[in-house]
Amino acid sequence: MSPVYVFLDFDGVTHPWGEVEDFRCLxxxxxxxxxxPETRVVIASDWRxxxxxxxxxxxxxxxIRPRVIxxxxxxxxxxxxxxxGLREREAHxxxxxxxxxxxxxxxxDAPGNWPTRARLVLTDFKRGFTDEDAGRMRRMLDAFRSGEFKAPEAAAPA
Structure with missing residues (x-):
């Protein structure tokens, strides 16, 4: 099975934005x-x-550490x-x-970073990664596994 790369932000995802950076949602x-197990994490956070x-x-x-590549x-x-779309350009x-x-x-947690919305698990910056986000991520990963994931690529900004 080919890898699925997960571009991960930290603030607003692994913990609520503006609160203690305790990674409570990780x-x-x-x-x-x-x-x-086919997932590989690539850090796209400003922390990098x-x-x-x-x-x-x-x-x-x-x-999980060996899969953070x-x-x-x-x-x-x-x-x-x-x-x-800056983060998406960096990912590309x-x-x-x-x-x-x-x-x-x-x-x-910032939709403006990722114009290709079909590939984005958008978290609420006040809550971080939740059960609902986990469900969306699982559905996307299942679609990748089955070959049914079809995402339109974002148009380049004018």
């Missing part, structure tokens, strides 16, 4: 990852600019209109290095 997310990959990986449970590249926007840059048509999804 166990719920890791429970989904355990049921889908502050901490090394080993420090980021250390936040995860020991059995990388961080996305950082693109520095030059104009405000380049902010829309990362995927281009892999070659081919890789399967992927994103977990983020």
């Amino acid at each position: 166990p719920e997310l890791e429970a989904v990852l355990r049921d889908y 600019t502050l901490f090394s990959l080993p420090k980021l990986v250390a936040r995860f449970s020991e059995d 990388d961080t996305t590249p950082t693109i520095f926007p030059r104009k405000p209109d380049e902010l829309y 840059q990362w995927l281009a290095r892999k070659g081919g048509d890789a399967q992927w999804l994103a977990i983020d």
Whole structure:
């Protein structure tokens, strides 16, 4: 089975945004990852600019750590209109290095980061990753497994 890359944000996902950065929602997310061994996590959070990959990986449970494989590249926007879809562009840059048509999804609390909504598990920044988000993620991963996932690619911003 080919890997499914999970582009993961932290603030507003692994813990509510603006609260203690305690990763309290990470166990719920890791429970989904355990049921889908084909998943590989790529950190797309701003934390990637502050901490090394080993420090980021250390936040995860020991059995999940080997599947946290990388961080996305950082693109520095030059104009405000380049902010829309920025994380998705960084993810596509990362995927281009892999070659081919890789399967992927994103977990983020900011919809403007990911124009391809069909691939986004959008969390509520006040709550972080919840049971409802886990259900959506499972449905997406099941669709990838069965070959039934069809997502329109986002149009490039004008």
